Amino acid sequence: QKEVEQDPGPLSVPEGAIVSLNCTYSNSAFQYFMWYRQYSRKGPELLMYTYSSGNKEDGRFTAQVDKSSKYISLFIRDSQPSDSATYLCAMSVDTGNQFYFGTGTSLTVIP
């Protein structure tokens, strides 16, 4: 079983839709949870991070962590064509420690 599972999609939504991206994991020791956005032919860049359980909001983006279910989500409100990218979840046990990535979900927002 992989440490982190993520539905690869692809996901295609109309502009303005709410997007939900999810990952599940198996290691209960994970404490740090991150979402990265990767545009085509570019390196991933950090979008949001969360420590332990709970919600975190940043503009149109909300990250949720449910450690009891080993499930994390990223919600994008009022999606824009510029949100079209691959979204990768990542997690780690400790700061600066080994990071475990999901395979990424490809999102296309249609104008």
Place this chain on the structure above:
Amino acid sequence: NAGVTQTPKFQVLKTGQSMTLQCAQDMNHEYMSWYRQDPGMGLRLIHYSVGAGITDQGEVPNGYNVSRSTTEDFPLRLLSAAPSQTSVYFCASSYRGTPGNTIYFGEGSWLTVV
């Protein structure tokens, strides 16, 4: 502030050739790592380093070598290239501390082995 710089961006190698992917960071980060990204496989850790003079293997280390002589540089060496090493390679650096756990990635190196 350049962040993480990788070279070359594109490279074609013949089977059996060796080469080095260069990586440098100017953020004084302790941690540096190399990942490869393949379709359907996501990012997989090849090697990582927690500081100058210290390296360790990740998930897929075979066929690769690394060294960390300075805080800034972390080159990845392909010893004898094989078609299975055709991939996109990302160098990354990170710092240990809170808040956050940010990994900074380079722009990527596209490698084709024929």
